[in-house]
Amino acid sequence: MSEVRPLRRARVFISGVLEKTVPGRDIFERYRPPFDLEADMLFAATFVPTVELSRSFQSVQFLDIAGSTPLILWFSRVRMLCHGPAGQRQCLDETSGFGYNELNVVALLRARRLFVPVIYASGGLTQRLGHRYGMPKRPVDMTFFADREKVISAATFVRARSEARASLLASGRLLAKVVDWPAPWWSWPAEFPDGSFIRAKIQSVPRAQLALVSGTLALDEPWLPRSAPLWRPGLYVPGLRMRLPAPERELLTHSPPPRPVP
Numbered sequence: 371m372s373e374v375r376p377l378r379r380a381r382v383f384i385s386g387v388l389e390k391t392v393p394g395r396d397i398f399e400r401y402r403p404p405f406d407l408e409a410d411m412l413f414a415a416t417f418v419p420t421v422e423l424s425r426s427f428q429s430v431q432f433l434d435i436a437g438s439t440p441l442i443l444w445f446s447r448v449r450m451l452c453h454g455p456a457g458q459r460q461c462l463d464e465t466s467g468f469g470y471n472e473l474n475v476v477a478l479l480r481a482r483r484l485f486v487p488v489i490y491a492s493g494g495l496t497q498r499l500g501h502r503y504g505m506p507k508r509p510v511d512m513t514f515f516a517d518r519e520k521v522i523s524a525a526t527f528v529r530a531r532s533e534a535r536a537s538l539l540a541s542g543r544l545l546a547k548v549v550d551w552p553a554p555w556w557s558w559p560a561e562f563p564d565g566s567f568i569r570a571k572i573q574s575v576p577r578a579q580l581a582l583v584s585g586t587l588a589l590d591e592p593w594l595p596r597s598a599p600l601w602r603p604g605l606y607v608p609g610l611r612m613r614l615p616a617p618e619r620e621l622l623t624h625s626p627p628p629r630p631v632p
Contacts (some may be wrong), residue, residue, distance in 0.1 A: 404613050405453050405614045416443070416599065420434045420437055442484075447470075451496075491507050494509075530597070570614055
């Protein structure tokens with residue numbers, strides 16, 4: 371008779387936090403939704419050829435403007451993650467070694483929906499949680515720096531490098547009052563390549579600063595064969611707070627999902 375060995379626990383560093391994991395165990399058993407995030411985000415935009423996106427994602431109806439599809443990007447530093455049901459919330463932040471950088475790439479669709487072809491993140495925990503939602507999260511070597519005057523961020527890949535430099539304008543408090551006035555509010559549905567989707571609940575926008583952006587989007591992706599210059603107008607939102615509910619397909623088994631605010 372063969373020897374039965376106990377399941378071995380692995381000890382790994384995830385976003386600077388030492389965590390015990392059990393192979394094959396659902397990550398939601400350790401980190402339970404909903405998830406509250408606090409992040410500094412630099413929003414930028416660019417155009418990419420619609421034909422290239424459609425070739426890679428044939429069933430997706432991208433917004434086509436003279437042969438190009440607008441992409442919304444955000445270079446970000448996620449500083450805090452809270453998880454668990456009410457009354458049992460636990461938080462990880464930079465004082466405990468938590469924190470990671472992330473580059474989100476979002477395409478506009480013909481309907482009032484979004485499509486996320488890829489997300490790059492420097493933290494292992496967010497990659498595992500993202501995969502549980504169906505998010506196409508991939509590891510990346512990424513930097514993010516921000517002060518009162520500028521934001522500089524870069525994501526380095528094997529054969530490409532995306533970067534953004536932003537000069538910040540004004541204090542951002544007046545614009546924040548406009549953006550934050552209806553909060554909390556729900557984002558448009560964001561779809562992923564595997565067919566799943568999610569809506570984020572924007573809880574707080576303490577500041578929103580207009581910015582002048584320079585840089586390029588360059589990825590190791592077949593739908594972006596050439597680098598794309600970033601548009602000059604941008605927006606920097608430090609301290610943005612949002613909530614990610616349980617995966618939409620799980621919510622549908624219990625109650626109707628929240629509807630986004632028009």
